[in-house]
Amino acid sequence: MPYLAGAALAMLGVGCANVERSRNVADPAVPGAVLAQQVCSMCHGAGGSAESPNFPNLAGQNAPYVVNQLKNFRSHNRRDPAGYEYMWGLSRSLSDDQIDALAAYFSATRLKPQVIEGTASQIAAGAAIFRNGAPGKDSQACVACHGEKAEGNTIFPRLAGQHMDYLIKQLTIFQRTDERSDPSTMPTGMLMKGVAHSLDDKQIVEVAAYAQSLRSQ
CATH class of the missing domain: 1.10.760.10 (Cytochrome c-like domain)
Incomplete structure (x- = not known):
């Protein structure tokens, strides 16, 4: 368990660093795909298809919903564990333009084929x-x-x-x-x-x- 906790913290640290790096290279013209790779892929997977069930798939998600959730994380209105453990820190450095770019990117991607999990x-x-x-x-x-x-x-x-x-x-x-x-x-x-x-x-x-x-x- 200590190892897992440490790994989670390490992932969060890398994610936050990626947000800062994206701000250094990004402006409103930078494609959402670049931001997604730098900011989101560590947890949500390449193209928004998350490997771990601890994190949601974002591929194909409706853009307005993604915008709303990212802004709720950024303002701390969303207070579930995913918020205060991960997304509060990651979203605080995102501008409105970056949030819009990420939402547009994920809404346009397709979810990778997955194994049916239920009986x-x-x-x-x-x-x-x-x-x-x-x-x-x-x-x-x-x-x-x-x-x-x-x-x-x-x-x-x-x-x-x-x-x-x-x-x-x-x-x-x-x-x-x-x-x-x-x-x-x-x-x-x-x-x-x-x-x-x-x-x-x-x-x-x-x-x-x-x-x-x-x-x-």
């Missing part, structure tokens, strides 16, 4: 919840905000192809904490908190399995 039964159960909401609960169905194919939109993220473990982690954060649901700064988080509360642990896994199985559209 067939988990995916089938998750599909029913995604389309209809939790059985016996008066809750919003995922499809209402995230789209028929989990493609998302300008407000809600693309979930298709996202790491199963990452989705489980985020749903659990919404369910058990207020770290992503401050009504004054993240009103959509309040909606997600209500949806997550309608799910038990098994259903969270099932929904995550289904969304991951969709891959990128």
